[in-house]
Amino acid sequence: MTEHKLTESAKTAIRKQMKGIVSYVPLAVLGVAVTGCVQVAAPDKPIVINLNIKIEQEVIYRIDGAVKDAIEENSDIFG
Amino acid sequence: MKQKLIKITVAALALGATASVAMAITPQQKAQYLAAKKNGLIGEKMDGEIGTVSAPSAGLKSLVDAINIERKAVYLRLAKQQGVRPADAGVSAGCNQIKKTKPGEYYQAPAGNWVQRTAGAPQLNAVCPK
Structure with a gap:
């Protein structure tokens, strides 16, 4: 009986430790994800979208x- | 009585607003502006504002700023009316103002540099109506 109790308490202790480790796992994943984002979001050349020019031309x-x-109505500032 | 007073106040405020728009540029400022344009000190930019062709005096700088503030107000109004961006109204005005320049006056070419208008057609922004 005493032996059994000891085993139980040891198990509980191990579980507690495991919980502690498990709670760090999401943080570690997040850390990796953030590093990944920074590396991806740095293109060498600007992306030119020519479509914008066409839309503007139609608007103009x-x-x-x-x-x-x-x-004409504001000829004083459009001399 | 109280209502009458409110009405008068509102009317006075409206009048004040109209007056402030109309009096934005004084006759002296307008004369100064036209002279600076004729003498090649200022030019028309592609964005619908005016700019100084060479390093300006403090007086000319403040005149250019005052005119550009007024122009921006016009572009903001146009943008609201037409459902476009203020910058679009500015670019459209830039096209028109550059077309209107007279030989000898300065305007901004598509590359961004100042160009003196010749007797021929000006170099226009690609988005300008032909």
């Missing part, structure tokens, strides 16, 4: 009339 065409009117 569309608002040209309204802009011309505004320029």
Whole structure:
């Protein structure tokens, strides 16, 4: 009986230790993940998206009339 | 009585706002601006603002800043009306202002450098209407 109790308490102690270790595991994974992110997010060259230029050109065409009117209405600052 | 007073206050505020917009640039400032443009001290930029072609005096710098603040207010209004970004309205105005330059005046070329307008067509930003 005494032997059995001892075994139980030893098991409990081991479980406690395991729990301690287990709680560090997610932190370790997180650490790896963060390091991975930093390495991935550093491209050498800027990414140029030409689509932006086309959208802007359409916008410039569309608002040209309204802009011309505004320029005329504010001739003191658009001399 | 109280309501009348409020109405008067609101009317006065509205008048003040209108007046402040109209009086943003004084006649002297406008004359100074036109002279600086003619003399090649300032030029039209692609973003719809004006810039100094060479190192400006303190007076000219503050004049350029004052005009650009007013222009930005116009672009902000246009952007709201047209549902575009203020920068889009600015670029559109830049196209128009550069087209309007007279020979001898300065404007910003697509590469970003100042160019003196000749009798020919100006070098326009690729997004400008032809």
